[in-house]
Structures are given as structure tokens and as C-alpha cells.
Amino acid sequence: MLLRVKNLKKSFGSDTVLDDISFDVKKGEVIAILGRSGCGKSTLLRCLNGLERIDGGEIFLEEALITKSGAGYRHWTEIRKKIGMVFQSYDLFPHMNVLNNIILGPVRVEKRSRKEAVAEALKHLERVGLLEKQSSFPRELSGGQKQRAAICRALCMNPQIILFDEVTAALDPEMVREVLDVIKGLRDQGLTMLIVTHEMAFAEKVADKIIFIENGKIIETNTPEKFFSSPGTEEAKRFLNLLGNQAG
Amino acid sequence: MQNSGIENIIKAFPQLLGGISVTIKISIIALVLSVILGFTLGVIMTFKNRLLQGVLRILLEAFRLIHPIIWLFIFFFGAAYVLNINTNDVVVSILVFTLWGTFETADLVRSFITSLPKSQYESSMALGLSRPQMYIFVLLPQVVARTIPSIVNLATRLIKTTTLVYLIGVSEVLKISQNIIQLTYYRNPNSYIPFTMYLFLLIIYFIICYPLSLLARYLEKKAMA
Numbered sequence: 001m002l003l004r005v006k007n008l009k010k011s012f013g014s015d016t017v018l019d020d021i022s023f024d025v026k027k028g029e030v031i032a033i034l035g036r037s038g039c040g041k042s043t044l045l046r047c048l049n050g051l052e053r054i055d056g057g058e059i060f061l062e063e064a065l066i067t068k069s070g071a072g073y074r075h076w077t078e079i080r081k082k083i084g085m086v087f088q089s090y091d092l093f094p095h096m097n098v099l100n101n102i103i104l105g106p107v108r109v110e111k112r113s114r115k116e117a118v119a120e121a122l123k124h125l126e127r128v129g130l131l132e133k134q135s136s137f138p139r140e141l142s143g144g145q146k147q148r149a150a151i152c153r154a155l156c157m158n159p160q161i162i163l164f165d166e167v168t169a170a171l172d173p174e175m176v177r178e179v180l181d182v183i184k185g186l187r188d189q190g191l192t193m194l195i196v197t198h199e200m201a202f203a204e205k206v207a208d209k210i211i212f213i214e215n216g217k218i219i220e221t222n223t224p225e226k227f228f229s230s231p232g233t234e235e236a237k238r239f240l241n242l243l244g245n246q247a248g
Numbered sequence: 249m250q251n252s253g254i255e256n257i258i259k260a261f262p263q264l265l266g267g268i269s270v271t272i273k274i275s276i277i278a279l280v281l282s283v284i285l286g287f288t289l290g291v292i293m294t295f296k297n298r299l300l301q302g303v304l305r306i307l308l309e310a311f312r313l314i315h316p317i318i319w320l321f322i323f324f325f326g327a328a329y330v331l332n333i334n335t336n337d338v339v340v341s342i343l344v345f346t347l348w349g350t351f352e353t354a355d356l357v358r359s360f361i362t363s364l365p366k367s368q369y370e371s372s373m374a375l376g377l378s379r380p381q382m383y384i385f386v387l388l389p390q391v392v393a394r395t396i397p398s399i400v401n402l403a404t405r406l407i408k409t410t411t412l413v414y415l416i417g418v419s420e421v422l423k424i425s426q427n428i429i430q431l432t433y434y435r436n437p438n439s440y441i442p443f444t445m446y447l448f449l450l451i452i453y454f455i456i457c458y459p460l461s462l463l464a465r466y467l468e469k470k471a472m473a
Contacts, residue, residue, distance in 0.1 A: 051370055073379060080376040091371035095389045104385060105375040150371075157375065 002027045002062060002192055003048070003083075003161060009056030010040075010047055010216075017043050019216045021057070025161065028190045032197060032207035032224070036239065040216040041196045045163045048194070049083045050076035061160075081109060084159035088166040090146040092138040092153070098125070099134040102153045110157065117156065124152040128182045144175030148182055161192040168199060180206075200243060204228050212236050253441030256432045257448055260424070267421030268452060274338065274413060274420070275406045278345035282406075283399060285346070286353025291383055293358040304354075311351040317412050319344045324416040341413040348409075349402055356398050360391040400464040404457045425449055 003025040010018040017040040025031060033041045046052040048059060050071075059067045066079050092101050099121055106117035125131045128148040138146055147167055154162050164183065168176040180202050186193065187206050197203055203210060203224065210227040212220040212235070219235045220227065231237050257264070293304050311319070323344055328335045364387060372382040414423035425445050432441040 049374060051373065076373070077376050077378055080374055085371075085374040087367060087371060087374075089365075089367050091365075091367040093368070093371075093386050093390075105377070108381050108385060109376040109378075153375070 001025070001060070002029075004060040004063075005048070005057070006060070007057035008044070008047060008054055008059065010043060010052060010054050017216050018047070018054075021213075021216075021218055023211060023218065023221065025192060025194065027160075028192055029209065030187050030193045030195065030207050031209045031211055032195045032203035033211045033213060034197070034200070034203060034239070035213035039213045041213050042165050044213070045085070045165050045194060045196055048163060049080050049085055051085075077109075081157060082160045084154035084157055084162040086147070086150050086154050086162065086164050086167050088169050090138070090143070090150045090170075092146055092150055094138050097135050097137050098130065098141070098149045098152075101138070101149065102156050105153065105157045121152065121156050124155050125149075127185065128152055129178075142175060143171045144178045147171065147175075147179045151179075151182055151186075155186075161194065162186075164193060164195040164197070166196050166198065168197065168202075200228070200240075212239065214239070251436065251439045253432055253439045253444045256428060256439075256441060257445060260428045263424050263428070264421060264448075267419060267424035268456075270338070270418060270420040271407065271410050272456070274341050274345060274410050274418070275403065277342050278349055278410075279399075279403050279406055281342075281346040282349025282353050282402070285350040287357055287388070289350060289354035290357025290361065291388070293354055294361050308351045308355055311348050316344060316348055316409055317415060319347070320412060320416050337413070337416050337418045340416060341410065341418055345406055345410060349406060352402055353395070353399065356395055357391060360394050361387050364390060397464050397468040400460055400467060404460045404464070407456055407460075408453065421449065421452065 001024050005024075006022050008018055008021040009016070021044060023031075033044065035041045043052055047054050050066075054067055057067075058065055061079065061082060066075075068075070092098070093104070096104065099118065102121040102124070103114065103117040106112045106120070107114055122131065122134065125134055128151065130145060130148055130152070133141060133145060133149070138149070141149065151167075167183075168179050171179065176199065180199065183193070183195070183202075184206055195203070195207065204227075205224075207224050210220075210222050210224050211218055212222070212227065212231075212233075214235050220231060220233045222232060222236075226232070227236065228240065231240060289304070293301065295301075320340065324335050324337065324340045327333065327340070368386060368390070369382065372386045377386065410420065411422050414420055414426075417423075425448075429441050429445050432439050
């Protein structure tokens, strides 16, 4: 098992945002995490790479416990090399061009040679169709281009798993597709991914497994086919109905 | 024309130049140290340590609210008295203005760093950058350009305010001017030397500070763009 989450609990003050969350991620698996806004799905992703401290439970990466109590910044630095993350707001560094954004991690964190890092960065940029933008600054790019560059930045660290936190939520509709296509491409290469998204059609197409969360609890875990055609729980039905009504 | 005192100023010009160079020397050394120490302290002020924050906050307010003259006196006379040492007037001046400039710069750097979007920290962390790397490669470079106009501004204020060091006996340009006024007056009570001398000083300060002010305005415009 690549990643194992056991009885994870997280609260902000007296608010329990995640309660008794357990699931496994196999290598090469793509899991879509669905749920209403504020159900705790983004918090869950942030717990997995230590951006949020958890209040209970355990997380294992390749069978090694990564949530030891008292684990400091350094410990998480090591984990974050293996668990990449792409955010909703792209978060490229505005003072660096695209190429330098991408090679910062490989050169500074992994101490790889600049030349080698550049070669790999260009390979990723070419794959997402941004080769000609390598010297552009983030402010010169469209939202979709920024997000694709941010994905390259995460890829270039060669993580074992990448967390996508609503990566298309801030994009104009016509740019959503170009980003989703990139993620589909990654899936075909066998990358392990956890995807928090509001794009149901995309989740259905790309995921091997759907995890549906409501009020901080996993309500249903299912295959995409079953989840979208005949969900096993009332909560999921209501969630899908609501979306259906909105779409209609 | 005879009583204008211009020829006295011309005669004393080398001394005046010496005084100006003392002013500029104190200002430049204090500025350079302020920038180096200010950036360091500014970074430290963003750390989440309550005690450290509190202490630095108090020192910052102290240096902001209490007039530099008082600090000059405290360090010059106080240190001489308490530590029983011979305080050097120029060293004390540099020290006081460095502390002043350091806290000004530090607070500026702190506020710019904390105003960066939280996502900049998070995406640095998510990349596995260590804390020093996050500051060196991500946070500080975004802040430097924005601090430059204020630092140039600080330079102008330093040059103007360092005039005060004449009060602890540093022979800077104001002190020397006053000597010249006294001497000229003593020899020729009809001389207009005070007026001419201070007009001369005004021009000198304008010549030094105006280009800096223009530079600050230009940099500010550039930073906004």
C-alpha cells in the first residue's frame, strides 16, 4: 500500500472537520474525493502533507508512519518530497519565470544539477504544451497556463503521489479542459493521484475510486460507475441530485 | 555685498566640506548597517515566538517614539557614566542611527513579508523547501523590490536627522557652520553671515536630498507598475 490513512481526526477548535477518516491508496491508483464545499475534503489533502496538523489517527507512507507526534518542519520536508501538491490558486512564485519556478525544488531541495533539472523541466513543459512559455513570468500567463506550469513544478520533484486541491476551481470554463487533459495524461502514465474536485464528469472519467465525504466523514467509497449511476447511500444521492438540478 | 559673508564661507569651504563628509559618512554607514540588520531582524520578527515578538515590538516602538536626540544623549553620556568609558561621538552617532534605521527597515520588511499571500508559504512548503530556503528564494526576493523606495526615503531622513549629532559634539556641517558664524560675527558685527550661512546650508541639504527624493519617487512609480 502506498498511502494508508487510519482513523484520521482533525478539528479546528471545537469544530470537528474530519472524523475517523480511513482509506488506502494503492500505487497507480487515482482517487477522486467529492463532497460539498466545506465538507473537509481540502483539509484532508492538507493533512496528508503536513500543511495541517492532525489531532488523531495515523498516516502511513509506504508502511512507514509519517504522523509521529512532535514531527517538526524538517520531518515534513522529507515527506513533501514524496507527496506533491497542486493548489487551487496555482501559487507560482511571481518573481521567477516558469522554468525557474519548476527547477527550484529539484535544484535546492533535491540538490540535482541545474542542467539535469532543466532537461527534465523542459520534458514536462513540452508534455503540457508550455515549452514556448518557459521564460515567461507567471503574470504573463493565463490561469490555465499557470496551473499547467504548477503541475509541472510538482511533477519535477518526482513525487510518489500528487494531491490536487480543486485545481480547476479558479479557472474560466474554457481553461478547465486543458488542465483536466493534463491530469488525464498523468493518469495514463500511472501516476498515483488524489483529486479533490467539483468536476463530476471529470471525476467519473479519470478516477478508479470515488470517496464521498459529508460533514467530515467518509459516507461512501465506490467505483465511479456505481457512484454516479446508483449511489449506495442517501447522502450521495442527495448530493448528486443537487448537482443534477443545478446543471439542469 | 561686503557684509554678506560670502567670502568667509568661501574661505572656510574646505572645513565645510569636511563637515558635509562627516554627515554623509555617518548616514551611509548607518544606512548600510540598517539595511543588513533590518532585513535580518525583519525576518526574525515574522517568526511565531510570542516572547521574541513582544521584546522586539517594545524596542521598535522605543526607537520610533523616542526622539533620536534622547538616544544620542543616553548612549553618549549614559554609556560614559555607567560603563565608565570614553564614548566616541562619531561611533555613538553611527550606533544610534543604525539602531533607528534597523528598526524602521525591520518593521517594513516584516510587514511586507506577512502581507505576502499565505499560499506562497504553503506552496514553498509543499515543494519541500526548508525554512531558510523559503525565505531566501521565495519570500525575500518578492519583498526587496518593494522596500527600495522606502529605504531611499530612509536615507534622506537619515541625512537630515544626523544634523542632531552636533549636539554631542560631532563636527558635522551644522557645527562647523556655527563656528564660522561666530568667528565672522566676532570680527565684523555688521555681517549678514548667519543668513548667508544658513541659506548655504539649505542649498547643501537640498542638493544632497532632492536627488534622493526624486529617486525614491521614481522607484515607487516603478514598483507600482
